[in-house]
Amino acid sequence: MFANTKNLLKKAQRGKYAVGHFNINNMEIVQGIVQAAQNFKSPVILATSEGAIKYAGMNFLYEIANTAASLSKVPVALHLDHGRDMKVIKQAIKIGYSSVMFDGSNLPFEKNVRMTKKVVRMAHKKGISVEAELGTIGGVEDTVISRNIVYTDPIKAQEFVERTGCDFLAVAIGTSHGAYKFKGNATLDITLLKEIVKNVTVPLVLHGASEVPHDIVKMAEKYGAQLKGVKGVPDSEVRKAVRNGICKINTDTDLRIAFDAAVRQFLKKKPKDFDPRHILSPARDLITKVVEDRMKVFGSKKRG
Numbered sequence: 001m002f003a004n005t006k007n008l009l010k011k012a013q014r015g016k017y018a019v020g021h022f023n024i025n026n027m028e029i030v031q032g033i034v035q036a037a038q039n040f041k042s043p044v045i046l047a048t049s050e051g052a053i054k055y056a057g058m059n060f061l062y063e064i065a066n067t068a069a070s071l072s073k074v075p076v077a078l079h080l081d082h083g084r085d086m087k088v089i090k091q092a093i094k095i096g097y098s099s100v101m102f103d104g105s106n107l108p109f110e111k112n113v114r115m116t117k118k119v120v121r122m123a124h125k126k127g128i129s130v131e132a133e134l135g136t137i138g139g140v141e142d143t144v145i146s147r148n149i150v151y152t153d154p155i156k157a158q159e160f161v162e163r164t165g166c167d168f169l170a171v172a173i174g175t176s177h178g179a180y181k182f183k184g185n186a187t188l189d190i191t192l193l194k195e196i197v198k199n200v201t202v203p204l205v206l207h208g209a210s211e212v213p214h215d216i217v218k219m220a221e222k223y224g225a226q227l228k229g230v231k232g233v234p235d236s237e238v239r240k241a242v243r244n245g246i247c248k249i250n251t252d253t254d255l256r257i258a259f260d261a262a263v264r265q266f267l268k269k270k271p272k273d274f275d276p277r278h279i280l281s282p283a284r285d286l287i288t289k290v291v292e293d294r295m296k297v298f299g300s301k302k303r304g
């Protein structure tokens, strides 16, 4: 049984912490994340992108996540990340996700309003909550290769939430997807975030928030990864964002780098071992560690 995402985020908003959203693609990633949530008694949101669904199939990911949720003592929600394809959104609503995101950030304002409203109507009928996005988060995603960051306009955000009835809103305050987030100073526009919070009452979401941890990048590089120029969001900036009203924080890149580093290290150290269970166990364990580190920063420990 999945937790209700809206309830998790409303509680986080009251408690001034953020719930971690972590992207999943396979069983080991799910187990690694949920282990961390259990260890820290923290709520957690598992999220599938359209790319993940294309890779593994929605039914597989749903069932893996559902099994993890049933076995767990902490609240586990399942969320559709960056939904753009109406067919996928409808399927997620039908199968019983806790929440779906409609990402109309690449659309003109009026079309984003219209489409988001449509998804809200469909989802709310089934008690499923909806995340929407206004402004654009830069970087690389599966379906959109690269975009410039267009910061969220606080006045437009208020109008957008009122007209669409969305349950939480992803805002653009300087983050971007992927491992190459900043060329210069790694800072977020906290002044803008404060303005948005004054205008919008629904919980706010921060995408593209991976830290790109230095020690894990070094580990991956030691065993052959080429990651020159990677730069994530410093923990201090994320903490500021949480203090100023961010209630849901998305992380995918950190998990990918951890998975990659652990697999590379194992294969290099044990070239004669070809058992997939041995190869993937260290990746699962390192994901647990990375998720625990994120949860410390988000303040969600003991909130489950």
Ligand code: G3H
Residues within 6 Å of the ligand: 023, 049, 050, 051, 052, 081, 082, 141, 142, 143, 177, 178, 252, 253
């Ligand atoms: O926000 C994007 C996530 O990192 C998902 O990436 O579409 O390649 O699965 P993906």
Ligand code: 13P
Residues within 6 Å of the ligand: 023, 081, 082, 176, 177, 178, 179, 206, 207, 208, 209, 210, 211, 250, 251, 252, 253, 254
């Ligand atoms: P990162 O690429 O910073 O991990 O962001 C992930 C994300 O926003 C998923 O929606």
Ligand code: ZN
Residues within 6 Å of the ligand: 082, 177, 207, 208, 250
């Ligand atoms: Zn995102």
